[in-house]
Amino acid sequence: MEYFLQQLINGLTLGAIYGLIAIGYTMVYGIIGMINFAHGEVYMLGAFIALIAYLVSTLVGGQSVALGLMAALLATMLFTGLWGWAIERVAYRPLRGAPKLAPLISAIGMSIVLQNFAQISQGARVKPLPPVIGGGFELMTGDDFTVSLSSLQIVIMVVTVVLMALFTWIITRTPLGRAQRATEQDMKMAALLGVDVDRVISATFVMGAVLASVAGLMVTLYYGVIDFYIGFLAGIKAFTAAVLGGIGSLPGAMLGGLLLGLIEAFWSGYFSIEYKDVAAFSILVLVLLFRPTGLLGRPEVEKI
Amino acid sequence: MLKVENLHSGYGRIQALHGIDLEVGQGEIVTLIGANGAGKTTLLMTICGNPRATQGRVLLDGTDITRLPTHKIARLGLAHSPEGRRIFPRMSVLENLQMGAVVADPRHFSDDLDRVLTLFPRLQERLNQRGGTLSGGEQQMLAIGRALMSRPALLLLDEPSLGLAPLVVRHIFDLIAKINAEQKVTVFLVEQNAFHALKLAHRGYVMVNGRIALAGSGAELLANPEIRSHYLEGGVQA
Numbered sequence: 128m129e130y131f132l133q134q135l136i137n138g139l140t141l142g143a144i145y146g147l148i149a150i151g152y153t154m155v156y157g158i159i160g161m162i163n164f165a166h167g168e169v170y171m172l173g174a175f176i177a178l179i180a181y182l183v184s185t186l187v188g189g190q191s192v193a194l195g196l197m198a199a200l201l202a203t204m205l206f207t208g209l210w211g212w213a214i215e216r217v218a219y220r221p222l223r224g225a226p227k228l229a230p231l232i233s234a235i236g237m238s239i240v241l242q243n244f245a246q247i248s249q250g251a252r253v254k255p256l257p258p259v260i261g262g263g264f265e266l267m268t269g270d271d272f273t274v275s276l277s278s279l280q281i282v283i284m285v286v287t288v289v290l291m292a293l294f295t296w297i298i299t300r301t302p303l304g305r306a307q308r309a310t311e312q313d314m315k316m317a318a319l320l321g322v323d324v325d326r327v328i329s330a331t332f333v334m335g336a337v338l339a340s341v342a343g344l345m346v347t348l349y350y351g352v353i354d355f356y357i358g359f360l361a362g363i364k365a366f367t368a369a370v371l372g373g374i375g376s377l378p379g380a381m382l383g384g385l386l387l388g389l390i391e392a393f394w395s396g397y398f399s400i401e402y403k404d405v406a407a408f409s410i411l412v413l414v415l416l417f418r419p420t421g422l423l424g425r426p427e428v429e430k431i
Numbered sequence: 432m433l434k435v436e437n438l439h440s441g442y443g444r445i446q447a448l449h450g451i452d453l454e455v456g457q458g459e460i461v462t463l464i465g466a467n468g469a470g471k472t473t474l475l476m477t478i479c480g481n482p483r484a485t486q487g488r489v490l491l492d493g494t495d496i497t498r499l500p501t502h503k504i505a506r507l508g509l510a511h512s513p514e515g516r517r518i519f520p521r522m523s524v525l526e527n528l529q530m531g532a533v534v535a536d537p538r539h540f541s542d543d544l545d546r547v548l549t550l551f552p553r554l555q556e557r558l559n560q561r562g563g564t565l566s567g568g569e570q571q572m573l574a575i576g577r578a579l580m581s582r583p584a585l586l587l588l589d590e591p592s593l594g595l596a597p598l599v600v601r602h603i604f605d606l607i608a609k610i611n612a613e614q615k616v617t618v619f620l621v622e623q624n625a626f627h628a629l630k631l632a633h634r635g636y637v638m639v640n641g642r643i644a645l646a647g648s649g650a651e652l653l654a655n656p657e658i659r660s661h662y663l664e665g666g667v668q669a
Contacts, residue, residue: 302533309519309530318515319479321505321534321581 134396135389140349142388143287147342148365149372149380150294151211151335156313157375158331161227164234165214167362168241169336172210173343174353175249177203178256178293181347196348203340211336212329216242222324230356237357245355253354256347283345287394290338291381297334298377307331311375330422360404367411382422386410432457432585432617433478442551447473449641450487457583460611460618462628462649464662465638471591471621472514474638475587479511480504491585506534510583513549514621515592516574520563524554527562529574529582539582546614547576550606568599575603579610585617586610592624600624604631625662629653635661 148170155163180202184197218237222230263277298304309317310327318324346361347353364387370381387407394406414422433455442445447470455461465471476482478489480501489497496504499523506510510531519527528547532540548555550573557565565573571591579584591599604627611618622628629635629649637645637658645652653659 257599305522305526305529306533308522308526312521313517315481316519317530317634318481318501319505319511319513319517320530320577321502322530323502396486 129272129274130396131268132274133272134392136274136276136280138392139206139355139385140283140388141392142225142385143284143366144342144345144349144384145365145368146381146388147287147338147345147360148340148361149368149384150377151339152366152369153374153377153380154300154307154331154335154374156369157326158307159219159223160231161219161230162234162331162366163219163335164231164362165218165237165241166335166339167358167360167365168213168238168245169214169358170339170343170346170365171209171245171353171355171358172241173336174338174347174357175206175245175254175343175355176206176340177344178254178347178353181256181259190215196344197257199344200341203344206338207340207343208333211332211339214336215329215332220328238362239378242355242358248262249355251355253352255352258351260348279348283349286341286345288424290341294334294338303327303330340355364407367408368423371411371414373421376421376423376425379421379423386422432459432491432492433619434488435474435478436488436490438474438489439485440473440482441485442473442482446485447641448477451638451641451643453636453643453646455617455619458611458615458617459634460607460632462619462620462622462632462635462637464625464628464635464652466662467623469638470641472589473640473641475511475513475589475619475621478504478587479509505581508582508584508585510578510581510585511587512574512578512589512591513571514572514593518562518565518570518573518577520561521560524562524565524573525558527577528554528580531577533581535581543580543582547579550579550610551576553650567594568596568603571595571599571603572606575606575610579614579616583616585619587616588620590623592622597625597656600627604628607631625658626653629658634651 148166151166151169154162155161177199181195181199184198188194190384195270214237218233219230222233260282263275265273265275267274304328306317306322310322310324314324365384368383368387369380371386372379372381390410391403391407395403435451435453438451439446440496441447451474463471477484480499484497488495490511491507496507507589516592519530528544532543553569554572556577559568562570575588575591591603595603607620608631610616620628620632629652632649633647635645635647635652637652
């Protein structure tokens with residue numbers, strides 16, 4: 128029981144991070160029907176920017192951890208958001224209207240470019256960050272096992288929930304969100320009504336990048352090491368989460384992320400940790416076999 | 432108000448418009464009739480910049496809008512209720528109307544909403560329902576209502592009668608007349624339903640294979656034997 132609870136906590140933490148990245152995939156797919164394969168790299172850049180910002184701010188701003196984290200959060204949201212904007216502008220916008228394969232290939236190219244850029248500019252070695260948020264709670268003690276919930280895990284879950292709520296509000300209640308949904312449902316019509324579709328798409332990329340950057344910051348804190356290659360697996364996982372939940376669906380991305388995190392945590396806890404990725408992707412295959420649109424996805428019905 | 436000069440346009444290598452000239456004056460209802468595939472919808476879409484004209488000009492109140500991006504054209508007082516209505520299916524009726532007001536001053540919103548809902552009381556009852564769940568007639572009302580939310584000076588209507596029951600068609604055409612007369616909106620109406628359209632319109636154009644074949648007042652065209660045999664066959668005078 129205690130062990131189960133511990134895996135649940137670990138799984139939810141991991142799932143929250145996957146979910147944040149997955150939203151970027153699902154929003155971009157929803158609006159332009161394209162899988163942004165460079166999104167994992169955006170998350171990786173977010174992690175690097177956060178790390179650099181944290182180190183710089185603790186260097187110049189004294190030893191305050193809270194201040195450093197705040198600076199890291201704001202800096203990574205801002206600069207990663209800019210990266211997201213620039214990537215769309217450079218690699219995808221010129222291909223709008225081109226056959227669907229073209230932006231996909233462009234995305235893969237962008238992903239390789241960004242990975243190599245990070246490797247060359249930041250070095251290939253892993254970058255460590257000593258734990259900055261310590262402490263936690265011991266929730267329960269069994270015979271030989273103690274269930275602990277670290278402060279960092281609480282921070283990750285709280286930040287995720289707050290961001291989810293904020294973004295759900297933006298999408299469902301604000302004029303920007305309305306324009307995004309309209310563009311997603313009928314781009315031509317949105318333009319006829321005066322929506323600047325290019326700007327809406329840019330905003331979508333920025334929003335996805337901002338969420339991924341926060342995930343990048345939290346992973347840096349959680350695992351304490353990052354390198355230029357972390358975007359690959361995280362990107363594939365988050366993409367899996369988005370597909371699992373139903374690509375194009377915002378709650379689906381979150382649900383898919385949580386499920387994937389839980390599957391991995393429980394599989395690692397009860398079976399073998401080496402096979403956790405196999406387990407995660409097998410579940411994906413199973414779900415897609417029986418529900419091709421994902422858990423919360425809606426079937427593509429062309430209504431005439 | 433709207434002037435189209437020698438307009439050529441098409442999709443890829445397929446040319447659909449071969450030099451269209453027409454004019455819609457302030458306060459008029461002008462209709463464009465023609466068979467399926469004549470290029471009527473292409474003309475309306477080209478006026479809105481999608482697809483782009485390959486040759487010729489579109490003038491709105493004397494301003495050349497031929498090269499403007501679609502979303503900027505909408506800001507110049509031109510609203511388009513397109514072919515197939517293109518309601519946002521997973522947005523509520525209210526949200527669809529809000530989308531119509533994207534280019535409008537937000538301070539007018541509640542006035543404009545009242546105006547549209549008075550014109551189409553059915554939409555009032557359906558305000559929180561998803562657009563995709565409305566009937567064809569209701570969707571058409573929503574498409575027109577959405578276009579009116581921007582307080583347009585010129586309304587482009589593409590086949591508002593398509594797929595609707597005769598009674599509903601009549602109702603829609605009455606409303607178009609009302610919009611024109613009471614709200615001083617100039618209307619450019621594209622229709623296959625030639626009889627109703629010509630009866631309603633002050634003037635009309637007939638399009639054949641991407642060219643204007645005939646022009647005249649609504650009554651003239653209605654009386655024209657060629658029009659009668661081509662477009663009014665089969666007792667449409669219901």
